[in-house]
Structure formats: C-alpha cells, structure tokens
Amino acid sequence: MTNRRPVNCWLTDMDGVLVHEEHAIPGAAEFLQQLQERQLRFLVLTNNSIYTPRDLRARLLASGIDVPEEAIWTSAMATAQFLDEQRPNGSAYVLGEAGLTTALHDVGYIMTSRDPDYVVLGETRTYSFEAITRAIRLIEGGARFIATNPDATGPSTEGSLPATGAIAALITKATGVEPYYVGKPNPLMMRSALNRIDAHSETTVMIGDRIDTDIVSGLEAGLRTILVLSGSTRPEQVERHPFVPTRVVESIADVVPLVGQLAPKTDQPEADPA
Structure with a gap:
C-alpha cells in the first residue's frame, strides 16, 4: 500500500468505523485529528439518509468525535445531487x-403526491402502509423509482431493523419495477464524494466496515481500500468474496499511523484533481 502515490484525501464510512451504536470506536478521534493536523481533505460517508449533516455532526459530537458539517456526505445528499443533474x-x-x-429541497425539488417525476425512497423509522401504497400506485402510473441505498437492514441495540432495501423489495414485488440505488455500493456515490473535495481516485483511500458496500464501491471507483473488522464484516467473510481490500485491519486505531506513512511529503505537490 505504501509503494503507490501518496494519499492526499480520505473517505471513511461512519457506522462501524468511527462509531458503534453512538459510541466512539477507540482511535476514531485520533484519526480525524491526524487528518486535520496534516490538512488532508476528507469526507465522512454514510448510507443513512435519515439525518441532515447538522444532525449527524451533533450526534458524532455527543460521541466525542468532532466532524465539521461540511465534511459529511450522505446518500440523501448524493441522491439529491443525482436528481438535480438528471432532471x-x-x-x-x-x-x-x-x-x-432537506437535501431535495436544497436542490430545488418540489415534494408532491400528484404526478411526481420520481418516487424517492429513503430510510425512516415510520414507514406507513398508506405511504407505501401511494408510492406503488405512483410508480404504476409512470413515476421513476429511486432509492437512496440498498441496505436491507440497519443496526439497533435490540437487533436488526428493516431498512431502505427491504422496503424497496416490497415495492418492487408489487410493481415489478426495480429502483435505481444511488448510495453505496454504487460508485456514483464515491465519485460524487471525490468531486466534492476535489480529490483524485489514485491519491484517495476509502475506509469501511462492509466489504459488500464500502469496499466494493471504493474498488470500482479506483480507490485504495481499507477494511476494518470493527463493524459488519467478520474475518472469515473476507476470503469468501471474489475481490479483496487493499488492506484489512482490526479497527480505525490501526489506520492512525498509516495517515502519516501515506501522507505526501511537505515539499511534494498534490496531484491535480480529476
């Protein structure tokens, strides 16, 4: 990993990498401090579309992790950007x-249940039968189907919760229409994150805890990848995939020394953004 171009930028997943059930994972604060002290560009990514960046910053701060609001990129924001570019x-x-x-309003979208251009599905804790039925009928009527991410379940202290992918499957079963997923593992989310911080894929690393979303999306976007075993992926699952991360470590604490090792020398110019 160290025999390639220096790393100017870092992308990292949030849940399972920096926090677990709203508690900071040891090493997370130190990792972010290293990035800020070395003035390296970075983004914290999440497929969770429930919260705004301001909400997430407050939640992270309560865990003892200080992430600037502008350094948070969600699947909701990536979805809004995609729709703004499309229509x-x-x-x-x-x-x-x-x-x-909020993300859709910020790009000028109108929320309506009358002949919308899109049905947009995100994560929520209050799915209603009436709302799902309305979505099904709108899609049957010609609305395009978009979903923020394909995650079928989400974590909680009591166990798994149904997430966006599970509700999308229900709607697809009823309509026969598959949604277009914008969030990870779609490399589109990686590309939008790279563009947001003027980063180049060859000099950026993606850190994640899910090999089937974080790592594959980083890989397909041309990034070096680091899998941490502090979240969803177990060690025995790594070899079952037809692709491997650039590096596998126990937790974000093991990445802290890598920041300095991979950082560009102070007299070495950064690569031009792409």
Whole structure:
C-alpha cells in the first residue's frame, strides 16, 4: 500500500468505523485529528439518509468525535445531487426523513403526491402502509423509482431493523419495477464524494466496515481500500468474496499511523484533481 502515490484525501464510512451504536470506536478521534493536523481533505460517508449533516455532526459530537458539517456526505445528499443533474427543478414523492427531504429541497425539488417525476425512497423509522401504497400506485402510473441505498437492514441495540432495501423489495414485488440505488455500493456515490473535495481516485483511500458496500464501491471507483473488522464484516467473510481490500485491519486505531506513512511529503505537490 505504501509503494503507490501518496494519499492526499480520505473517505471513511461512519457506522462501524468511527462509531458503534453512538459510541466512539477507540482511535476514531485520533484519526480525524491526524487528518486535520496534516490538512488532508476528507469526507465522512454514510448510507443513512435519515439525518441532515447538522444532525449527524451533533450526534458524532455527543460521541466525542468532532466532524465539521461540511465534511459529511450522505446518500440523501448524493441522491439529491443525482436528481438535480438528471432532471433539474423536478418533483418527487418522498418516503423518508428530514435528511432526504432537506437535501431535495436544497436542490430545488418540489415534494408532491400528484404526478411526481420520481418516487424517492429513503430510510425512516415510520414507514406507513398508506405511504407505501401511494408510492406503488405512483410508480404504476409512470413515476421513476429511486432509492437512496440498498441496505436491507440497519443496526439497533435490540437487533436488526428493516431498512431502505427491504422496503424497496416490497415495492418492487408489487410493481415489478426495480429502483435505481444511488448510495453505496454504487460508485456514483464515491465519485460524487471525490468531486466534492476535489480529490483524485489514485491519491484517495476509502475506509469501511462492509466489504459488500464500502469496499466494493471504493474498488470500482479506483480507490485504495481499507477494511476494518470493527463493524459488519467478520474475518472469515473476507476470503469468501471474489475481490479483496487493499488492506484489512482490526479497527480505525490501526489506520492512525498509516495517515502519516501515506501522507505526501511537505515539499511534494498534490496531484491535480480529476
């Protein structure tokens, strides 16, 4: 990993890498401090579309991790950016929370249940039968189907919770229409994150705890990848995949010394953004 170009930028997943059930994972604060002290560009990524960046910053701060609001990139924000590029000033029927509706409002989208351009599905803890039925009928009527991410379940202290992918499967079963997923593992989310911080894939590393989303999306976007075993992926699962991360470590604490080892020399110019 050290015999390639220096690393100017870092992308990291949030849950399972920096925090676990709203508690900071040892080494997370030190990792972020290293990035800030060395003035390296970075983004914290999450497929969770429930919260706005301001909400997430407050939640991370409560865990003892200080991440600037502008350094947080969610699947809701990536979805809003994608829709703005596809159909500017469009309309959408949204099943989701403030993180998604705020992102769509910010790009000029109108929320409506009357002949929308899109049905946009995000994560929420309050899915209703009425809202899902409405989404099904709108899709049957011609609305395009978009979902923020394909994660079927999410974590909680009591066990797994149904997430966006599970509800999307229900709607697909009823309509026969598959959604377009914007979040990880779609490399589109990686590319949008790279563009947000003017980063180049050859000089950026992606850190994640899920080999089937974080690592594969980083790989497909041309990034070096680090899998941490502090979250969803177990050690015995790594070899079952047809691809491997650039590096596998126990936790984010093991990445802290790598920041200095991989950082560019002070007299070495950064690569031009792509």
